[in-house]
Structure formats: structure tokens, C-alpha cells
Amino acid sequence: MSIRLDKPFQVLSEENIKPIQGHLGVYQLAEPNGYVIYIGYAGGRSLFGLNSELKKELLQREGKETLFRYEVNMQYISRYEELVMLHQVDYGELPERVQKEHPHKVGRLTPLG
Amino acid sequence: MDYQLSEEQQILVDNVRRFVKEEIIPLEENLDPDAGEINPEDKQRLISITKQMGLYGLGIPAEFGGPEINVTTQTLIAFEMVQHRAGLYNPSFGAFGGAGLAQLFEATEHQKEKYLFPVLRGEKTSFFGLTEPSGGSDPGRAIQTRGVQDGDDWVLNGSKIFISGADQADFGILFARTSEDKGRNGITCFLIDSDMPGFNVRRVVHTLRSTKYATEIQIEDLRVPKENVLGEVNKGFAIASDRLARQRIPYAAGCIGVAIKAQEMAIEYSKIRETFGGVLASRQAIQWMIVDNEIDIRTSRHICLEAAQKADRGEDFRTEAAMAKLLGSEAGGRVVDRAMQIHGGYGMTKDLPLERWYREMRIRRIGEGPSEVQRLVMARNIIGGSFH
Numbered sequence: 190m191s192i193r194l195d196k197p198f199q200v201l202s203e204e205n206i207k208p209i210q211g212h213l214g215v216y217q218l219a220e221p222n223g224y225v226i227y228i229g230y231a232g233g234r235s236l237f238g239l240n241s242e243l244k245k246e247l248l249q250r251e252g253k254e255t256l257f258r259y260e261v262n263m264q265y266i267s268r269y270e271e272l273v274m275l276h277q278v279d280y281g282e283l284p285e286r287v288q289k290e291h292p293h294k295v296g297r298l299t300p301l302g
Numbered sequence: 303m304d305y306q307l308s309e310e311q312q313i314l315v316d317n318v319r320r321f322v323k324e325e326i327i328p329l330e331e332n333l334d335p336d337a338g339e340i341n342p343e344d345k346q347r348l349i350s351i352t353k354q355m356g357l358y359g360l361g362i363p364a365e366f367g368g369p370e371i372n373v374t375t376q377t378l379i380a381f382e383m384v385q386h387r388a389g390l391y392n393p394s395f396g397a398f399g400g401a402g403l404a405q406l407f408e409a410t411e412h413q414k415e416k417y418l419f420p421v422l423r424g425e426k427t428s429f430f431g432l433t434e435p436s437g438g439s440d441p442g443r444a445i446q447t448r449g450v451q452d453g454d455d456w457v458l459n460g461s462k463i464f465i466s467g468a469d470q471a472d473f474g475i476l477f478a479r480t481s482e483d484k485g486r487n488g489i490t491c492f493l494i495d496s497d498m499p500g501f502n503v504r505r506v507v508h509t510l511r512s513t514k515y516a517t518e519i520q521i522e523d524l525r526v527p528k529e530n531v532l533g534e535v536n537k538g539f540a541i542a543s544d545r546l547a548r549q550r551i552p553y554a555a556g557c558i559g560v561a562i563k564a565q566e567m568a569i570e571y572s573k574i575r576e577t578f579g580g581v582l583a584s585r586q587a588i589q590w591m592i593v594d595n596e597i598d599i600r601t602s603r604h605i606c607l608e609a610a611q612k613a614d615r616g617e618d619f620r621t622e623a624a625m626a627k628l629l630g631s632e633a634g635g636r637v638v639d640r641a642m643q644i645h646g647g648y649g650m651t652k653d654l655p656l657e658r659w660y661r662e663m664r665i666r667r668i669g670e671g672p673s674e675v676q677r678l679v680m681a682r683n684i685i686g687g688s689f690h
Contacts, residue, residue, distance in 0.1 A: 192505050233335035233652035266336045266512035271505070274469065292341040296469025296517075299502035 192300055193275055198223060198256035201247055209259065211238035215268050216259035218246060223256065226284050228272045230265040274298040305607050311375055317355055318382040325351065326386045326394050335652040338388055338513020340395045348397035349424070359399035359422065363407060366422055373551060377610040380555035381603070385563040387655035390556055390662045391514045403428060404548060405475060405491070405532060405541050412529055417473055417493055429468040429496075431476035431519065432542055435461060439675045441477065442486030442539045447521060449478035449490055456480070456492065456531070458500070458524045464516040469503045471496055476521070481536050491538030493530045500524030510661040546671060550623040551613065553670045554606045554630030558599060560659050561630075561637035565595045567656070568641040575646075582644065591640040598633035605629050621683040628676040631666035638663050 198219055199205045216239060218227040231242040239259050246257070262268045274296050277283055283295065307315065325348060329340055340348075352358045360376045362368020371379070383394040406418040420426035437444030447460025458478050468474060473495050481488030494501060500522045507516040533541050569592060572583040582588045606629075609622035638659045642649035649656045667673050 264508045264512050266334065266338065267506055267508050267515035270515065271508075274506075293339045294470050297496070297503055298469060298506075299504065301504055 191302075192271060194258060194260055194272060196258045196260070198258050201243070201250060201255040201257045203244075203247065205257075206240060206243045206247060209240045209243060211235075211240050212261040213263055213265050214239050214259055214261040215265055215272060216243060216246075216257055217272070218250070219256040219258075221254050221256060225276060225280075226255075227286050228269065228276060228284065230269040232265055270296065271298070275300065305604070307378065311378055314357070314375060315378050315382055318357070318379050319385075321351065321355070321397075322383060322385055322389075322394060326389075326397075329395075330387050333388075335387065335655070335658060336512045338392050345395060345397070348395060349399075352394075352397045352399075357398055361404065362399070362422060366407070366418070368422070372610075373613040374607060374610040377551055377555045377606060380552050381559040381562060384556045384559035387658060388513060389563075390560050390659060390666070391511060393556065403475075405545055409493075409532060410529070413493060413532065420472075426472040427467060427470060429465050429471040429474040430545070431462045431465050431468065431474050433462060433464045435463050435518075438464065439672060441542060442489060445477055445479050445489055447476070447478040449480040449492065449526075451480075451528075452525075454528050455525045456490075456528060458492065458494070458521045458526060461504075461518065461520045463518045464507060465519055466514050466516055468496070468517045468519050469506075475532060475541075477538050477542055480538075484536065486539040488536055489538040489542070490535050491532040491541045492526050493532050494521075494524060494526055498524055498526070510665055547620050547623050548613070549670055550627035550676075551606060551609050551619075553666070554602065554609075554623075554626040557630040557634030557663065557666050558602050558606055560663065561595070561599050561602075561634040564638045564641035564656060564659060565592070565599060567654070568592060568595065568644045571645055588644055591644060595637045595640050598637050602626065602629040602633040618683075621680050624671075624676040624679040624683075627670060628673045628680075631663070632673060634666060635660075635663045 194215070194217055201218065213231050213233065215228070215230045217225050219225045229242060231239040235242050239261070243257060243259070260268070273283065273287060273291060275298060277295055278298055278300065283291065329344060349358060356369050357379070359368040360371045360379060362370065364370040380393070383398055384390055388395065403418065403421055406414065409418060417426065421428060432441050434444055434446055436446050447458060447462065449456045449458050460478060473493060476492050476494050477489055478492060479488050480490040501524055502520045502522065504518045504520050507518055509516060572588050572592065573581055575582045605622060606626040609619050609626045612619035612622055638656060642656045642660060645654065645656060648654055651657065
């Protein structure tokens with residue numbers, strides 16, 4: 190089982206967000222070339238889970254072409270931490286916004302593959 | 303036995319209760335319901351308060367600069383410091399210090415300088431690497447991680463699972479088999495730095511709890527200098543065993559403290575929630591749940607304190623500690639479950655901490671040795687001997 194979030198990206202648009210329900214889970218935002226620029230989660234305080242978190246992102250990214258992918262996951266905190274660590278492994282640094290938001294030390298991961 | 307608190311104990315308990323109410327719970331109101339960490343500035347502020355209270359690093363001996371609070375008083379404090387949403391796995395967000403790595407108090411001077419003192423100063427963190435994919439209930443026999451001596455080094459190979467904090471720790475205590483066919487008498491305990499080549503954290507192991515997640519680690523040709531052997535070669539299992547026995551008391555106390563809070567919430571809610579023209583508290587079905595909760599809390603608290611008192615007197619407390627762990631974790635689960643039932647639909651939501659405690663409490667019947675192993679430990683001590 191891949192531990193990376195490897196679903197295909199979709200364009201961040203109202204139309205693509207609409208079918209997503211209020212589940213809890215994690216998501217990534219990326220530039221059109223697929224470079225991940227943000228990792229976030231819809232947690233217990235999100236009003237309508239992934240749907241509302243992605244809508245907020247859409248508003249913030251207005252005018253900038255952005256891709257997204259998500260994963261419904263009740264263990265959203267540990268999955269989020271895992272994705273943050275994997276990003277550090279894959280890119281050698283964290284996205285700027287994640288760096289600002291992430292409150293504590295990021296763990297070290299050496300995944301197989 | 304008389305568990306009347308001394309005046310000093312009562313003051314400490316009251317202070318910790320106030321600290322949780324005034325400092326911890328307000329912080330949690332702004333966090334995600336599953337959050338396990340607070341920002342480092344808040345943590346440092348909390349630690350400065352517990353240091354002023356003389357309660358940082360509760361069990362750390364005075365010779366190492368700690369308050370050296372006895373096990374009974376630590377247990378009384380543990381009942382209090384877990385009484386918040388994240389409390390079961392991160393009591394007061396670590397404001398009272400960690401377990402103190404008691405195994406390192408007996409380390410060599412070099413080991414103390416390199417590992418113990420930085421931990422006590424809050425500069426380094428550690429993990430405890432015992433359980434393996436081959437089994438955790440009988441680690442003495444299940445350990446397949448191998449240590450082979452090569453000149454002045456030991457070369458380790460193997461894997462560990464369900465290890466909390468390995469991804470963030472600076473070093474760890476890791477157990478490996480160093481002598482074949484000797485069972486428990488062939489295990490050695492090593493201190494390993496997490497930046498040593500060959501130390502790999504392969505994945506996060508996702509479980510019912512999100513906070514303090516577990517990891518799987520893989521050790522590949524990791525060279526450890528011989529001065530990093532903790533204790534004696536082939537006598538590592540005694541270190542693991544001692545740690546497991548000691549850990550059972552605070553582990554039980556955590557479950558009981560959360561149960562106390564859940565019961566408090568259930569009683570409060572039962573007095574205000576009305577159904578069919580009367581408050582829930584007037585219904586026998588609810589009264590019995592609350593009474594059963596109280597029986598569970600008091601019996602497990604009693605045994606937990608008995609174990610702590612025996613530990614303080616220097617007596618063999620293994621039976622009582624196993625009993626406390628079994629009772630505390632099982633009773634805690636039942637109490638939280640009943641509290642959820644009393645709260646109805648709200649009890650299932652993330653608006654309240656009950657659903658988080660329910661998930662996390664389930665792990666407590668497995669973690670630090672499942673109920674079945676606790677019964678085995680008690681049977682060995684009560685009947686005598688070891689059976690196969």
C-alpha cells in the first residue's frame with residue numbers, strides 16, 4: 190500500500206468541489222505542474238469537512254490556477270503528519286504555508302520506495 | 303487501607319486540578335478535537351508554571367534535580383492531570399514532564415551525560431523500542447532484532463512496530479537478541495541515536511488514536527559502540543520488565559482520571575437533560591449506569607493506589623500493578639461508554655471529548671500489555687512458577 194497520496198489531481202473549481210461531502214480528511218493543493226504547495230486537513234472543527242475547507246482554499250486561490258486532491262480519513266491528524274513528513278522527504282523542505290502553520294517539529298521518515 | 307490524602311497531597315491535587323482547569327482546558331478550546339500538540343511557546347509557558355509549582359519531572363530523583371515525588375502522590379496527580387480532551391495520551395500536554403526514563407538513572411556516567419541529562423533539561427526526546435511485528439505480548443521470546451558483536455561495536459538488524467515518537471526522538475532505548483536459544487536471557491538493551499546510519503522510520507502506523515501516533519522502524523546494519531549497551535549484555539529483558547511493571551501504575555491512573563472526568567460530565571448532564579417530563583437523573587436506568595461507573599472508578603482507583611503504596615514501601619508490587627492496569631483500562635472503557643450512552647447523540651460527536659476518549663481508551667486494553675497478559679502476570683505471582 191502506497192503511503193503517498195497518489196490520486197490524480199483535479200482542477201480546484203466550484204464544479205469539482207461540489208460532489209465532495211462533509212467528510213473529515215486530508216488534502217493537497219498543487220501548482221499546475223503538480224508541485225505540492227499546501228497540505229491541509231478538514232478536522233473536527235471544519236463546518237462542512239473537506240467540502241468547506243476546499244471552498245475556502247478556492248476563495249483564497251482565486252485567479253490562480255490550482256490543482257487539488259483529497260482523501261477521506263477519520264485519522265486526519267496522523268495522516269496529515271505523515272503527508273507532511275513525506276513532502277519533506279520528497280522535496281527536502283516544506284511548503285511555506287505549512288511551515289508557518291505546523292506548530293511542532295516535523296518527524297523524520299525514510300519510506301521504502 | 304486508608305487513602306485519606308495528607309494535607310500536602312490535597313494541596314498538590316487541588317493545584318493540579320486548578321492548573322488543568324485554568325491553563326489546559328482553555329488552550330484546547332482553540333485546537334482541533336483530535337489535536338495532540340500545542341505550539342512550543344505555550345508548552346514552554348506551561349512548563350515554567352509547573353516548575354514554579356515544583357511539579358516538573360514528578361518522579362525524577364532529587365540527585366538529578368527533580369522533585370522526587372513518591373509513587374502514591376504521582377498517582378494522585380496523574381488522576382488529575384489527564385482530565386482534559388487530549389489527556390489520556392498527552393497529559394497536560396507534557397507540562398509535568400515525561401516519564402523521566404527511569405532506566406537511565408542506572409546508566410553509566412557517559413550515558414547519563416549524553417542521554418539522561420539532556421532529557422532532564424528538555425533538550426532531547428527519546429523512544430522505547432521493544433515491540434516487534436513478531437509480537438508484543440511476550441517480547442522476551444518474540445524479539446527477532448539481532449545484535450552481533452563486531453570489534454568494539456554491535457551491529458543491529460531488525461524491525462520494531464507500534465513505537466511512539468521514534469520519528470521525532472533524538473535517541474531511543476532499543477532491545478535486541480544478542481544470544482540465540484536463551485529466550486529472555488539473550489536480550490540486550492542498546493541506546494541508539496536516531497541519526498545513526500541504518501536507523502529508519504518506515505511509516506506511521508495509523509490506529510484509533512491520531513495523537514502520539516505509532517511508527518514502524520527498521521534497523522539495517524546499525525553500528526552501535528559497545529559503550530551504548532545499557533546495563534549488561536544479555537540482561538536487557540530485566541530492564542524492559544522493570545519498565546513495564548512501573549509503567550502500569552501511571553498507565554492505569556490515566557485511564558481512571560479520564561473515567562472520573564467522564565463520570566463528572568455524565569452526572570452533570572443527567573441533571574439538566576429532560577426526557578418524558580423529567581431529568582435523566584430521575585430515571586433508574588441512568589442512575590444504575592452512574593452507580594456502575596462509580597463502582598468501576600472506586601475499585602480501580604483503590605487497587606491503583608494500593609500498587610503505588612506498595613511501590614513506595616519497596617515491596618513487590620507486580621501483582622497489584624498488573625491488576626491496576628487491567629482494572630483501570632477496562633473500567634475506564636466501560637465508564638466512558640456509559641457516559642456516551644447518557645449523553646445520547648451528543649456523546650458521539652466531536653463537540654465533546656467522550657468520542658475521543660472512547661477510541662483512545664480501547665487502545666489502553668492492549669497497550670503496555672493486554673488484559674490477558676496482566677492476568678498471566680498475576681497468575682504467575684499468585685500461583686507461583688511459569689507455565690507453558
